[in-house]
Amino acid sequence: xxxxxxxxxxxxxxxxxxxxxxxxxxxxxxxxxxxxxxxxxxxxxxxxxxxxxxxxxxxxxxxxxxxxxxxxxxxxxxxxxxxxxxxxxxxxxxxxxxxxxxxxxxxxxxxxxxxxxxxxxxxxxxxxxxxxxxxxxxxxxxxxxxxxxxxxxxxxxxxxxxxxxxxxxxxxxxxxxxxxxxxxxxxxxxxxxxxxxxxxxxxxxxxxxxxxxxxxxxxxxxxxxxxxxxxxxxxxxxxxxxxxxxxxxxxxxxxxxxxxxxxxxxxxxxxxxxxxxxxxxxxxxxxxxxxxxxxxxxxxxxxxxxxxxxxxxxxxxxxxxxxxxxxxxxxxxxxxxxxxxxxxxxxxxxxxxxxxxxxxxxxxxxxxxxxxxxxxxxxxxxxxxxxxxxxxxxxxxxxxxxxxxxxxxxxxxxxxxxxxxxxxxxxxxxxxxxxxxxxxxxxxxxxxxxxxxxxxxxxxxxxxxxxxxxxxxxxxxxxxxxxxxxxxxxxxxxxxxxxxxxxxxxxxxxxxxxxxxxxxxxxxxxxxxxxxxxxxxxxxxxxxxxxxxxxxxxxxxxxxxxxxxxxxxxxxxxxxxxxxxxxxxxxxxxxxxxxxxxxxxxxxx
Numbered sequence: 001x002x003x004x005x006x007x008x009x010x011x012x013x014x015x016x017x018x019x020x021x022x023x024x025x026x027x028x029x030x031x032x033x034x035x036x037x038x039x040x041x042x043x044x045x046x047x048x049x050x051x052x053x054x055x056x057x058x059x060x061x062x063x064x065x066x067x068x069x070x071x072x073x074x075x076x077x078x079x080x081x082x083x084x085x086x087x088x089x090x091x092x093x094x095x096x097x098x099x100x101x102x103x104x105x106x107x108x109x110x111x112x113x114x115x116x117x118x119x120x121x122x123x124x125x126x127x128x129x130x131x132x133x134x135x136x137x138x139x140x141x142x143x144x145x146x147x148x149x150x151x152x153x154x155x156x157x158x159x160x161x162x163x164x165x166x167x168x169x170x171x172x173x174x175x176x177x178x179x180x181x182x183x184x185x186x187x188x189x190x191x192x193x194x195x196x197x198x199x200x201x202x203x204x205x206x207x208x209x210x211x212x213x214x215x216x217x218x219x220x221x222x223x224x225x226x227x228x229x230x231x232x233x234x235x236x237x238x239x240x241x242x243x244x245x246x247x248x249x250x251x252x253x254x255x256x257x258x259x260x261x262x263x264x265x266x267x268x269x270x271x272x273x274x275x276x277x278x279x280x281x282x283x284x285x286x287x288x289x290x291x292x293x294x295x296x297x298x299x300x301x302x303x304x305x306x307x308x309x310x311x312x313x314x315x316x317x318x319x320x321x322x323x324x325x326x327x328x329x330x331x332x333x334x335x336x337x338x339x340x341x342x343x344x345x346x347x348x349x350x351x352x353x354x355x356x357x358x359x360x361x362x363x364x365x366x367x368x369x370x371x372x373x374x375x376x377x378x379x380x381x382x383x384x385x386x387x388x389x390x391x392x393x394x395x396x397x398x399x400x401x402x403x404x405x406x407x408x409x410x411x412x413x414x415x416x417x418x419x420x421x422x423x424x425x426x427x428x429x430x431x432x433x434x435x436x437x438x439x440x441x442x443x444x445x446x447x448x449x450x451x452x453x454x455x456x457x458x459x460x461x462x463x464x465x466x467x468x469x470x471x472x473x474x475x476x477x478x479x480x481x482x483x484x485x486x487x488x489x490x491x492x493x494x495x496x497x498x499x500x501x502x503x504x505x506x507x508x509x510x511x512x513x514x515x516x517x518x519x520x521x522x523x524x525x526x527x528x529x530x531x532x533x534x535x536x537x538x539x540x541x542x543x544x545x546x547x548x549x550x551x552x553x554x555x556x557x558x559x560x561x562x563x564x565x566x567x568x569x570x571x572x573x574x575x576x577x578x579x580x581x582x583x584x585x586x587x588x589x590x591x592x593x594x595x596x597x598x599x600x601x602x603x604x605x
Contacts, residue, residue: 111225224270
């Protein structure tokens, strides 16, 4: 059975497997119009002049004429058979791979073409189609788009189909195509990523996904792209964010066996990287019949958002930097801002471990139903960052939270105040620092600098627990789960190796977690406070917000003052290297297990 929040395989097969016949042109056209979705079709192509016209005319145009598809982009690779000209003549926009991110040199493969395409397109949903399909049909595109258009929390849809093998005499042998899929991908997924074993065709080249997801994935440049993006998406959004659609029967060209060996090498290399192993990832394969090594493209491209930011070459569309496709929020009655900080990318194939560290606002108004919901998370320790004054003032005698703490199977609450006394809830901070309502970040930097300097006991207690022999799920909280909790979560994510952009976007989620009602009530109370008489409501709104630029500035401050989070932990909190390394090991999910149950280490204090 799957763990809490993750469907088991049978549940997924029943709820996330579709057939293309479930999605008609009128159905999807109506839904696209109602939701104002923009859908782009991308075809990586090379020497496919014989098939590209039929794919555009028969697979894509029926959907384009109905208003489902906005545009068709063909990413050509210097084809000499007029692939580009044929595609353009049939209504596609044609771009040469080498002209996109030209500073990286020639394109290294199909995955590279897909990655480069994301830099020059916008839209909400991107569908990738193969350019060598011999039997095109609108069903293929309807199928991979259908679940994304109709089900809001699905992030990626893979196609699957029967692939008969065409013999030299022209006859077809059913189910004999897709040899790398059956001989390499399926066994490896069953061994290392059994949660993904239900995919009939994990290497299917035809899939669709939300662009907001795709721009945050690493892309293997070659034939490892399908398995790499599948595993990374699962780690980021969970199995419930993935779907597969039966597209019927498909006939693609078949490669010679020895060429398939190099394809298998690329697939295995991408999977090895996601297991945190370096073996096989250097991109060279020994071929005995040639008496030497053959280069097999195995480079992985940074997520598009990170690459564009580091290169300063162009700015991604605003939608690419919002709505991280991550099912982090957990709806628990009377608890605000409760979410899992796991699932975010650390490096190629590595992510922050899920179901280990949670964050939230206070639990004082927890209901009986909410208690039952939160107990399922398996939280054993709650690190409360509020002052003793706040904790005592908010205590509800015989309340569900107090009863849960007192129960024999309840969690241990560890009160580790960031500040020794006084009221440091968001509104109280606002009263103290009213000049921080300006549009800049300096005010919050000062507040969060103070939080950092006073974080020692809390940080040490949390890191020692995570680095212990039996780390269990924890919850870190304060009044709103925004400021003090936000700084502590910043420390953990930076220690795990997340980029500043990830940290900033995770922090910004508190805007959603607290919700507009909470913000409106907080602003109303502050505007009635004598300190803020005549103040600008926009400035007050900024004070109770969670702006990304604030956290980016704080991360820069940590780098500027202490040389990074590890320098801060050593210099300010006295955390030793061994404690940091043990905590990092637990925070990072390098084997795809996603579970804290698999990280205990005998002999660790």
